[in-house]
Amino acid sequence: MKGRNQRKPVAPPSISDAEWKVMNVFWDRGPSTLREAVESLESGSDWKPRTVQTLIRRLVTKGALSVEELGREFRYTPVFSQADCQLDESRSFLGRVFDGRLVPFLAGMVESEKIPQEEIEALRRLLDEAEKRQTPSE
Amino acid sequence: MKGRNQRKPVAPPSISDAEWKVMNVFWDRGPSTLREAVESLESGSDWKPRTVQTLIRRLVTKGALSVEELGREFRYTPVFSQADCQLDESRSFLGRVFDGRLVPFLAGMVESEKIPQEEIEALRRLLDEAEKRQTPSE
DNA sequence: CTTCATGGATTACGTGTGTAATCTATGGAT
DNA sequence: ATCCATAGATTACACACGTAATCCATGAAG
Numbered sequence: 001m002k003g004r005n006q007r008k009p010v011a012p013p014s015i016s017d018a019e020w021k022v023m024n025v026f027w028d029r030g031p032s033t034l035r036e037a038v039e040s041l042e043s044g045s046d047w048k049p050r051t052v053q054t055l056i057r058r059l060v061t062k063g064a065l066s067v068e069e070l071g072r073e074f075r076y077t078p079v080f081s082q083a084d085c086q087l088d089e090s091r092s093f094l095g096r097v098f099d100g101r102l103v104p105f106l107a108g109m110v111e112s113e114k115i116p117q118e119e120i121e122a123l124r125r126l127l128d129e130a131e132k133r134q135t136p137s138e
Numbered sequence: 139m140k141g142r143n144q145r146k147p148v149a150p151p152s153i154s155d156a157e158w159k160v161m162n163v164f165w166d167r168g169p170s171t172l173r174e175a176v177e178s179l180e181s182g183s184d185w186k187p188r189t190v191q192t193l194i195r196r197l198v199t200k201g202a203l204s205v206e207e208l209g210r211e212f213r214y215t216p217v218f219s220q221a222d223c224q225l226d227e228s229r230s231f232l233g234r235v236f237d238g239r240l241v242p243f244l245a246g247m248v249e250s251e252k253i254p255q256e257e258i259e260a261l262r263r264l265l266d267e268a269e270k271r272q273t274p275s276e
Numbered sequence: 277c278t279t280c281a282t283g284g285a286t287t288a289c290g291t292g293t294g295t296a297a298t299c300t301a302t303g304g305a306t
Numbered sequence: 307a308t309c310c311a312t313a314g315a316t317t318a319c320a321c322a323c324g325t326a327a328t329c330c331a332t333g334a335a336g
Contacts (some may be wrong), residue, residue: 016292017293017294019293020234026256033313034312034313035312049296049312050295050296051294051295051296053313054294054295054296055293058292071303072302078310083246086242087246087250089231090231090246090247096155097158098224099292102251102257103257103261105224106261106264107158107264108224108225108228109225109228109240110265110267114272114273115268117151117272118299119240120269123244124265125239125250126241126244126290127248127258127261127262127265130248130249130256130258132252134252134255152322154323155323155324156323157323171283173283185324185326187282188328189324189325191284191328192324192325192326196285209333210283210331210332211282211283212283213285
């Protein structure tokens with residue numbers, strides 16, 4: 001037992017807007033140090049290194065990143081997969097805004113956004129697959 | 139000019155979790171007083187009337203509800219349509235979590251949720267319509 | 277007329293968020 | 307041996323949010 005050994009909670013913690021940008025770096029790059037994260041964020045944000053450090057620390061505190069000592073620096077690693085966190089956010093978003101219902105959400109999107117043809121086809125393929133998976137045979 | 143005459147902003151303000159619950163009451167019922175809103179919220183939340191009042195006041199301040207004097211009470215009316223607010227939230231959610239892309243969102247949903255057959259069909263119809271609208275003739 | 281319930285206004289208070297600066301220790305450069 | 311850049315730790319600070327309580331005025335009830 002190495003001390004501050006926070007057990008992985010069952011569900012991902014809630015991740016704020018700014019924190020998502022940070023998490024995306026770790027999901028893209030895998031385990032990284034502060035310096036590496038700061039470099040990755042240089043294009044695409046104008047955060048000072050201290051700001052990034054604060055966000056990382058908060059993510060550690062809330063259990064979204066784990067820490068491992070690496071020489072005199074720390075290396076941070078996502079505790080949850082991006083897919084898990086995305087799913088969590090998706091559910092909470094649909095619940096809050098659309099009473100949990102997917103159909104009105106997509107209705108709004110296709111009505112007001114111009115969905116390019118190839119996306120429409122991709123979406124259709126998703127539905128086909130979902131149907132196949134759920135109707136094993138027959 | 140009656141004083142606190144805030145002009146309708148072009149875009150809906152950002153609406154928090156608790157505030158969504160309140161806005162939904164006004165979208166459902168149309169213009170209503172505090173008392174009516176409190177009654178509507180009694181089932182489905184255990185908020186004290188003062189809490190509801192605070193949320194309404196904040197919604198007025200941020201320009202999501204407008205006020206009109208009605209005897210000694212006020213009547214509150216949504217400034218933006220529910221659809222507008224939903225669209226706004228949808229865009230910001232997709233941007234934050236899925237880099238703005240719809241396909242990965244739906245991919246996650248159909249992979250991890252059991253979408254009932256009739257919803258799948260409803261979603262397909264939405265795609266068909268979207269396609270038709272975007273390919274006027276030809 | 278007095279009392280009470282209720283609305284609006286003001287105030288509260290802990291936590292989360294965005295955005296850092298300062299303090300302290302130390303590895304690397306000179 | 308000394309100085310600097312940088313990491314982690316601590317501290318900051320205003321605004322948003324969830325969740326009210328208190329204060330003041332007034333219409334309704336008695």
